[in-house]
Amino acid sequence: MTETTTFAWRPFLLTWSGEWVDSLPEDETRDEDASARQARWLGFPPASEERIAAMEERLGRRMPPSYREFLKVTDGWRHAGGFVWLLAGTRGADWHDDASGLGESFEEYLDEDAGPEERREVDIWRRGLQLDVESDATYVLMDPEDVDEDGEWAVYTWASWRAEPPERHANFLEFMRDMHREFHSLRAHGGDGEPVFVNDTTREQDARVAEARLETLGGGWERAVAALDDARSYGRPRAAGLGDQIRRLLGKTSMVYYEDLVTDPRYASDLLPPLVAEHAANSYGDDSTLKFHLRGADDDLVTLAYATLDQVRSGTYRYAPGGAFGEAVERARETARWGDTDGAWRTLRDAVPLWEPLGPDHLAPLGWVADPVLGPLLTPERGRELLSTPRGGQAGEVPDPTPDLDPGGLAWLAEPERGDNRRSYRFVLVEGVEPRELPGRLADGGSGLDEPMTLWEARSSSLRGKREFSSYDDEALVAVGRAGDGWSFAYDGAPAPFNRQRFVSPAARVGAATRAVVVWSGLGARHGEPFFHLSVARDGTERCAFTYAEGEVRRSGEIPETLDPDRFFGGSEGDAEVERRLLEAVAAEFGVHLPRHAIRGGRLHSFTTRSWTRPPGNGEGYMVIQMNAGAPLPADGEPAGDDGPVTE
Structure with missing residues (x-):
């Protein structure tokens, strides 16, 4: 037998009735509730088996077990929660048959691809057995088509003033338990003049709260x-x-x-x-x-x-x-x-x-x-x-640590972001220099670090009030941090388009007494021709570099064997796999990594570097875009169209 057929209805309902009576101010009782107050009983006489059978014959369905057992104790109920004043017994229950018109109203807002749950919210008004007799615009319907393995019907409640979908209760017993909770919840916050709401139920719940606090x-x-x-x-x-x-x-x-x-x-x-x-x-x-x-x-x-x-x-x-x-x-x-x-x-x-x-x-x-x-x-x-970690003076078992979020190395940069979004990125790695010192190495004019921000926030802040954009300079807004033992990084996740003719690697301009590595990858970018650049400098002098673009590799200096571009380009592998292998090689060669979690979801200090491009030579033009005040700037940092004059 299940709980719904063995549940002790009478003690539960007697307790509820007594709590209801004790919670009432002396002068608060509706005329129709006077007898309930005097008898300390919100119910009615029990329904006989004959009366229940007659009800089932009238309705054409056998009632679910928990509702049948309830009727054997009381043929109806007053004050089921705070908004149903009278709940039906054998004579008051009837098929709703959309008498309210709510089924039709709900169907007007139903999408063509609505699922079973949304469909049920419409159909319940046509097939539900209505149990509310008197209420504050609150409906209580049992659904004869929403039946569990024990033959229990789900109960749905809905009130227009709640502006929410119908609430589902697994069966009639759970509905009544929920209404008992609702009664308690409303009385627990009683106003002036009401009796102090203390009873066996409140004392039991308060004791469970105290126990739960210590257990937590x-x-x-x-x-x-x-x-x-x-x-x-x-x-x-x-x-x-x-x-x-x-x-x-x-x-x-x-x-x-x-x-x-x-x-x-x-x-x-x-x-x-x-x-x-x-x-x-x-x-x-x-x-x-x-x-x-x-x-x-x-x-x-x-x-x-x-x-x-x-x-x-x-x-x-x-x-x-x-x-x-x-x-x-x-x-x-x-x-x-x-x-x-x-x-x-x-x-x-x-x-x-x-x-x-x-x-x-x-x-x-x-x-x-x-x-x-x-x-x-x-x-x-x-x-x-x-x-799960014991604290506040309490003893307990220490949990196993959660795994780290950062994968280490650099290969994660070859993975797409959310929505399979792949884009270009670039970064500078500097050895023997603290992150706070990077502006002095990579920027002009003594630029300092901004407060920690997300990359999106940093870009938005840098664009605030800016109305002129020039292709003359390619100043990178970079996030900074530590990239491993003795290394710092400056990372740009939304660089300008790569211009091989004008590109100048920042590696050689980092300065003396250090080693610098520059990587700029567009192998996985969604737009434009794939490219990849790597350059290494020591003490302000570029030692080696290569650039892959337009299907060919240009190199200079003595490139370490592990980074030789011939090992990566010219084969049958796709760009994403080539990029991953290149990044693994750079990480292994220099013992560096970039923190994925901090870059993609955290907040880091940032600053703006000097230009990654050389000035235009004789006969080379550049474009200046001036935007009208109030013109919107997109989050990716690129000006939205050419709302101002273009100068070459």
Whole structure:
């Protein structure tokens, strides 16, 4: 036998009835509910087997097991949740037959390729058995075609004022349990003049919340999150805020507001930043909604929220907890800002046992996910690792570390990005020079490093206010970081078109007391002829170079055997495979790598190099494009059309 046929309906309904009565103010009872209050029973007399059989004969269908068992205890029910005032028994239930016209209305918005789920939302109005008799514009229908292996019918509820699709409940028992939860959720946030809502159910749920909190701190978040979600459905205070901390570290941001906790001054320094960062990412300039999630906060906390919002938007927010964990956070940020995101994560992860909660309802460090440098370290796998690590003084088993995200080497550059997007790229590798020193080697005029940004943000920032573009110069906007033991890199992921006649390798201009390597690849680019350039310089003098373009190779100097272009070009391999092998050879020859995670998804310092092209010679022209004020600039950095005069 299944739970739906063995469930103890009467104790459950008696408990519900008593909780309902005890939650009512002295003067709050509808006339039709007076008898229910006096009897402490929201139900009615049980339905006999004969009455149930007569109902089934009238409807032409045998009722599902859980609804039949319910009817044997009470022939109907009052106050099923907060919006169904009377639920049908044997005489009140009837086929809806689209009496509301909602089936026709839903069908108007149905796509031609709608799947079974969307189709069911339409058909339920034509074939469903309607159980709501009196309600606040809320429908309750059982679907005789949505049947499980136990013969249970799914129950669908819908209210126009919720502006959501019909909600599915697996069977009638689950529907009634959900309505009991809804009743609790509404009463838990009662207003002035209402009795304190405390009973055996609330005490049981609060005890489960306390147990789940300790279990989460010990690393057992998977078991705890189910208990917290259940308590949340009952409206228990702080259960939502506790569960949201877990959800955020799993990479879930939708409907995560840290309810009841984010406005507590004890937790604001750690919970406000991720809330504000998500608002900044999705507010589209409307900041009024931020206050909605800060209901109950005092003026000081609201002021702090908007100050944090300014910092997040400007990229200046810094997560700075105290103690030994805070010291590790600083080390992790220093590591991450030069591209070693795997090393930064290891530093952060290893310090988690040292983290101290700000109060009893603080489950894990969260402010770091809003930090512009540390936030990109988070992945769902790493979030699970952090949550599985014992902390806050609790003991538990340490989880296995998650694998590193960066593959090492350079071959990953030959892989397409999202959407099978392949493009040109170029980079400079410099030995014996720190990343912060690269502007002094590769730029004119003492250019310094910009604050860490994504490549897209850096390009957008560099174009802001710029209205003139010239083919005279090819100044590269590069992200910088460490490329291995003793090496630094400057990477440009959206270079200008390659001009072999005017190209000047930056390698020879890096300066003395160092070695420099330049790679520029267009082998995998979607547009234009494939090309590849490699040059190596030492102490400001180019030692060797080769360029593959237009199907031929031009070389100079003594090229190492491992990099000899004859080993790569002229065979039957495709461009992508040739590019991969070339990059593997460069990585092996110089012992270097580029950090994929930091380049594609993180934030790095950047600056603009001197031109990668020589000045035009006698008789060579160049083009200047001047754009009108207000003309849009695309994200890829190229001017949108020729909205201004062209000068040669």
